[in-house]
Amino acid sequence: MSRITGFNKKCYELLKLIPEGKVTTYSEMAKALNTRAWRAVGNAMAKNKELVVIPCHRVVRSDGAIGHYALGSEKKAQLLLKEGVEISNGKVRNLDKFIHRFI
DNA sequence: GGCGTGACCCCAT
DNA sequence: TATGGGGCCACGC
Numbered sequence: 001m002s003r004i005t006g007f008n009k010k011c012y013e014l015l016k017l018i019p020e021g022k023v024t025t026y027s028e029m030a031k032a033l034n035t036r037a038w039r040a041v042g043n044a045m046a047k048n049k050e051l052v053v054i055p056c057h058r059v060v061r062s063d064g065a066i067g068h069y070a071l072g073s074e075k076k077a078q079l080l081l082k083e084g085v086e087i088s089n090g091k092v093r094n095l096d097k098f099i100h101r102f103i
Numbered sequence: 104g105g106c107g108t109g110a111c112c113c114c115a116t
Numbered sequence: 117t118a119t120g121g122g123g124c125c126a127c128g129c
Contacts, residue, residue: 038125039123041111
């Protein structure tokens with residue numbers, strides 16, 4: 001079994017809830033978990049071992065920037081583009097239009 | 104039991 | 117508009 005803690009697992013579950021062609025922000029995720037630990041959320045992704053099972057590439061920053069990614073921010077941008085998200089200069093365009101809320 | 108780190112966010116200038 | 121600084125939470129050792 002994975003040595004993933006409840007908090008991390010919850011983050012992964014939220015990511016799995018994100019439909020294709022949509023993205024979310026760390027802040028929204030933290031709010032969904034009823035906490036302000038965006039840093040902990042990012043930490044969970046950084047230690048994410050289920051990269052193949054969890055679409056952590058659908059998480060972007062509130063500013064629309066891509067942020068970091070295990071395979072590289074460039075790959076992340078490419079994946080998002082493939083999903084249908086418009087990206088320009090490595091930043092998401094109309095983030096408010098593609099953002100997905102867990103509410 | 105305590106400290107540092109991390110894929111960040113918000114505010115003010 | 118862009119930049120700098122401060123602060124927050126959870127995990128691992």
